[in-house]
Amino acid sequence: MPHWNRDNIARMLRRARASVHLIEGHVGGGFGIRGELYPEDVLVSLAALRFGRPVKWIEDRREHLIAANHSRQQRHKARAAVDDQGRLLAVEDEFFHDQGGYVRTHAATVPDLAAAMLPGPYRIPAYRAAGHVRLTNKTPCGTYRAPGRFESTFVRERLLDAIAARLSIDRIEVRRRNLIGKDEMPYGRPLATLGTEVVLDSGDYAGLLDKALVAAKWNDLQDELKCRRAGGESVGAGLALFVEKSGLGPYDGVRVSVDVAGVVEVVTGAASLGQGIETVVAQICADTLGVDYRRVRVVHGRTDRIPFGMGAFASRATVMTGEATRRAALDVRAKALEVAAELMQQDASALAVSDGNVVRKGADGPSIGLGEIAKALEPTSKLLGARSPGLSADGWFFSDHMVYPYGVHIAVANVDRDTGGVTIERYLLAYDVGRAVNPMLVEGQLAGGFAQGVGGALLEEFCYDERGEPLSVNFADYLMPTAREVPPLDVLIREDAPSPLNPLGLKGAGEGGVNAVGAAVAAAIDDALGMPGAITRLPVTPQRLREILKSAQR
Numbered sequence: 001m002p003h004w005n006r007d008n009i010a011r012m013l014r015r016a017r018a019s020v021h022l023i024e025g026h027v028g029g030g031f032g033i034r035g036e037l038y039p040e041d042v043l044v045s046l047a048a049l050r051f052g053r054p055v056k057w058i059e060d061r062r063e064h065l066i067a068a069n070h071s072r073q074q075r076h077k078a079r080a081a082v083d084d085q086g087r088l089l090a091v092e093d094e095f096f097h098d099q100g101g102y103v104r105t106h107a108a109t110v111p112d113l114a115a116a117m118l119p120g121p122y123r124i125p126a127y128r129a130a131g132h133v134r135l136t137n138k139t140p141c142g143t144y145r146a147p148g149r150f151e152s153t154f155v156r157e158r159l160l161d162a163i164a165a166r167l168s169i170d171r172i173e174v175r176r177r178n179l180i181g182k183d184e185m186p187y188g189r190p191l192a193t194l195g196t197e198v199v200l201d202s203g204d205y206a207g208l209l210d211k212a213l214v215a216a217k218w219n220d221l222q223d224e225l226k227c228r229r230a231g232g233e234s235v236g237a238g239l240a241l242f243v244e245k246s247g248l249g250p251y252d253g254v255r256v257s258v259d260v261a262g263v264v265e266v267v268t269g270a271a272s273l274g275q276g277i278e279t280v281v282a283q284i285c286a287d288t289l290g291v292d293y294r295r296v297r298v299v300h301g302r303t304d305r306i307p308f309g310m311g312a313f314a315s316r317a318t319v320m321t322g323e324a325t326r327r328a329a330l331d332v333r334a335k336a337l338e339v340a341a342e343l344m345q346q347d348a349s350a351l352a353v354s355d356g357n358v359v360r361k362g363a364d365g366p367s368i369g370l371g372e373i374a375k376a377l378e379p380t381s382k383l384l385g386a387r388s389p390g391l392s393a394d395g396w397f398f399s400d401h402m403v404y405p406y407g408v409h410i411a412v413a414n415v416d417r418d419t420g421g422v423t424i425e426r427y428l429l430a431y432d433v434g435r436a437v438n439p440m441l442v443e444g445q446l447a448g449g450f451a452q453g454v455g456g457a458l459l460e461e462f463c464y465d466e467r468g469e470p471l472s473v474n475f476a477d478y479l480m481p482t483a484r485e486v487p488p489l490d491v492l493i494r495e496d497a498p499s500p501l502n503p504l505g506l507k508g509a510g511e512g513g514v515n516a517v518g519a520a521v522a523a524a525i526d527d528a529l530g531m532p533g534a535i536t537r538l539p540v541t542p543q544r545l546r547e548i549l550k551s552a553q554r
Helices: 002-012 039-051 061-067 109-117 149-167 170-179 205-216 218-230 276-287 319-343 370-376 441-460 518-527 543-553
Strands: 072-080 090-100 124-136 186-193 196-200 233-243 251-258 265-266 296-299 351-354 357-360 392-397 407-416 424-432 490-493
Touching: 002 039, 039 072, 039 170, 072 186, 090 109, 090 149, 109 124, 109 149, 109 186, 149 170, 149 233, 149 518, 170 205, 170 233, 205 218, 205 351, 205 407, 205 424, 205 490, 218 233, 218 407, 233 518, 251 276, 251 319, 251 370, 265 319, 276 296, 276 319, 296 319, 319 351, 319 357, 319 370, 319 392, 370 392, 407 518, 424 441, 424 518, 441 490, 441 518
Parallel strands: 090 124, 265 296, 424 490
Antiparallel strands: 072 090, 186 196, 233 407, 251 265, 251 392, 351 357, 407 424
16 A cells, blocks of 8 residues: 555655655565554654665564564354244354454454454345454454455354254255345445445355356265265365455546557556556556557556555455556547547547557558557647647546455365364365456466465464463464465356446455355364364364364263
């Protein structure tokens, strides 16, 4: 969030906003650390001003793990009222959220999202959630990928599995009976989060569930697992459904310009977190304008190049920046056709832009490049007339509502009863993104999120001793998933429910890979053990799983 951080640094240093420039480097992933204004950001700037020389902040891994945002720690007590067919009548959730020592930039965003997004894809006539925010001796809480949803999806899907077990109804059938239908879209809930009302814009939840089950060969899988369990293995399958939020507004803007060499530049206030925003913006601009995307240069993360920007968070960049880019490119294209019509003595409606050149539609003949048109629009050009100089345009997109992608996760897990170790053997992730600008990037986002989800389900935990001293201060104690723990991933990307809230039908992809991993893995472990409701806490460490098995034997 370069512009937001620039504005706050300027305010704290009592300087004019124009006197502060924030330049974003290549930071790779953000995952909850990004978007935050930490004390050192202000102190380094202040020290540089006081000393009149460059100041650099350096921290080692231990310092970073102790001081940077933590997240995820919530304790929920949820209950549901259902009829004898397993249809939900009401859901009530009370939870306690560990906020850490004080409130940082993200305030109470995580518990807010947990409460608002817990209903997921299900029809719940009556719903109540009460979240209690507690300040503790720990470092403050931030928004770790799919904040509030990783937690609440785990709670909700565990609740659905409990209903299925209590009523002896198939767990898939219980979900089918409660899913919101595609003919009910858009589906509004009397809830709000992140300053916007929750209105599920589009979706075919049951349709995606069917496609995921077919892709996973669910019935064959059940027969295979039954045979393996008969042979003595503790192996099982679990699934979880979820709804994500994405495309948070309220605005985004870009500037698209073409130079005399025909190179297109897009300047945006979005940020790059490894999500491929440069490629996506270049593709949308190129497709709209009629040029090769390799001729499009995307500039981001520079507050000295564009006055306003919202950054990249809440899976918003493709939705908001993408549509702003499309609008700016449309205006540049219209201006190019207007000037070309004058230069070529043709009607503008008879012209088109193809491969960076303005040509006559459906006919051979003369053409003119966008670079030549840009030259004709220079301030000294006699052809400029009353037009504004330059072949450029600003594009703005405003949105009052988020868009809601959704997905299905299916996990196969093998449990070693002696050691308490869990191996995820297979995993399928089905996700409806509305429209995939670049399917390879969408798949990459989902795969990366899934790897994080494996960490949250089985490994990642920040521990403290009884005096409140942090223990997980290096990667020997804070366990991250490696290639050994991350299984082969099957990804099914669907575009069955484009969003009606933007012309391209876009929805976000950044958090769908992580959202339901904990819930699906927990369900698979339950199935492997033959113990419905066994897993109620994440991560499922070997020590905790051994305690569960010992308790079952008592």
